[in-house]
Amino acid sequence: MxxxxxxxxxxxxxxxxxxxxxxxxxxxxxxxxxxxxxxxxxxxxxxxxxxxxxxxxxxxxxxxxxxxxxxxxxxxxxxxxxxxxxxxxxxxxxxxxxxxxxxxxxxxxSPQAVAEHAMAMILTLNRKTHKAYNRVREQNFSLNGLLGFDLYGKTVGVIGTGNIGKAFAKIVNGFGCKVLAFDIVTDSEMEKAGVTFVSLETIFKESDIISLHCPLNEKTKYLINKDTISMMKNNVMLINTSRGALIETSDVIHALKKGKIAYLGIDVYEQEEKLFFKDHSEDIIQDDVIQRLMSFPNVLVTAHQAFFxxxxxxxxxxxxxxxxxxxxxxxxxxxxxxxxx
The missing domain is CATH 3.40.50.720 (NAD(P)-binding Rossmann-like Domain)
Structure with a gap:
């Protein structure tokens, strides 16, 4: 109007x-x-x-x-x-x-903007296109270390099926994935499209890839922690384009070090207000946690750009x-x- x-x-x-x-x-x-x-x-x-x-x-x-x-x-x-x-x-x-x-x-x-960025992170982490880009620019055409896996047939868990979660589920469904979803309210349209609504525990236990699309509140804060991580498959991929505090970062770092989490993509970070949306290229970053995260070769961090x-x-x-x-x-x-x- x-x-x-x-x-x-x-x-x-x-x-x-x-x-x-x-x-x-x-x-x-x-x-x-x-x-x-x-x-x-x-x-x-x-x-x-x-x-x-x-x-x-x-x-x-x-x-x-x-x-x-x-x-x-x-x-x-x-x-x-x-x-x-x-x-x-x-x-x-x-x-x-x-x-x-x-x-x-x-x-x-634009739910599609965030959903597409989540998929971009999955494809980048899996096929290592960011590393391949840098290699070729240095005249290194070796494929060693760039091995990925087929997304087709993999189980993807979607936590939160609002507008963004729904858009993301459609995308991964198009890749031929088995899509599991959790929300407090099931969506009949998504079910007709082949999405199966299950418990959170089932998401954690059965998913090869888990993508977070839920709001941050008292019930979802640190949804990803040492207990929920312990339920997950070995070599799981975890994607967060929602809110940083959905993840207990110290527990995720421990899981990365142990190899439990094989891939991590985050567009959000719990302490991001001190870092994101600013140029710190000439600064000494005092946040040891984000520095530790970025030191892992299997971690992809973007600075809250999914909406962009x-x-x-x-x-x-x-x-x-x-x-x-x-x-x-x-x-x-x-x-x-x-x-x-």
Whole structure:
């Protein structure tokens, strides 16, 4: 639904912004007419002071939106916290309710973007295309050490069958894999397409590849730990494009050292807010855990780029700005999944 421009120009303060954020939001803001204020730093208890006369604050996955920040937002007369992402584990929703702030998100922007990146990680880890690329550039045409396996016929476990998990299941189904899935609610469409819903324990015991697509909450935090890893097949491949804290990293490192986990692909990391979306090429990284992970030849780390496609960024900008417009006009959202408070 397209609304006419508001009589006054509301201000939206963006935090954790990159160049591409301003490019896409300024492009689509032509239809909305907001005043956009971009900050390239994280929102937290100190940086919230930068907000001036803004009705809306727009945040991303690693911004800190706890009760202290929310209280200060309320004092500054901010009305809306607009997440330009699907996950909202970094927002204290009870505090937002307490201070009467609306919270909205982008529940689905491009599920295919994240699902396709998960598959790209699987193919890269398996066929070692990243290593082959570097070898050939150095005139090394040997195939030693590049041995992979057929995906066809392998069992892939999908944990979480929301929009992204469903898109990922379709992709691996197309490769001729046996697809197992776990979610709190089964999906009849997926079952008709050949996906079998099973228990988490079955996923762990029977899968050759496990891909995480569930939200982070109290029940899923450290879902992958020494106990669940012990149930898995030897030489399992583990992929995480969801949230870093789904994995107990120290337990995964131990499993990598023992050879229990043969391949690990992560696009997210529990302490990523200190590293991701920044250039640290001239820095000494102080995080020994991520350094240890990157030292393994069978580990692939990407810096939260699974969402990073033209289609996804366009949809994120449009939905975020549309959410703000609806809430400022009518205090409700057409898309009920987008409204958190």
């Amino acid at each position: 397209k609304y006419p421009l508001l009589p006054l120009k509301p201000k939206v303060a963006f935090f954790s912004t990159q160049v591409y954020d301003s490019v896409f939001f300024e492009k689509y803001n032509a239809d909305f007419g907001y005043e956009l204020d971009f900050f390239d730093i994280q929102l937290n208890e100190q940086t919230v002071k930068l907000i001036s006369n803004a009705e809306v604050v727009c945040v991303f996955v690693n911004d800190v939106v706890n009760e202290s920040v929310i209280r200060q937002l309320a004092e500054k007369k901010v009305q809306i916290i607009a997440l330009r992402c699907a996950g909202f584990n970094n927002v204290d929703l009870e505090a937002a309710k307490k201070y009467n702030l609306k919270v909205c998100r982008v529940p689905a922007y 496609t033209n289609e996804a960024l366009s949809q994120i900008a449009l939905v975020t700005l549309g959410n703000i417009q609806e809430l400022l006009h009518d205090n409700i959202l057409t898309n009920k999944q987008a409204l958190l408070i």
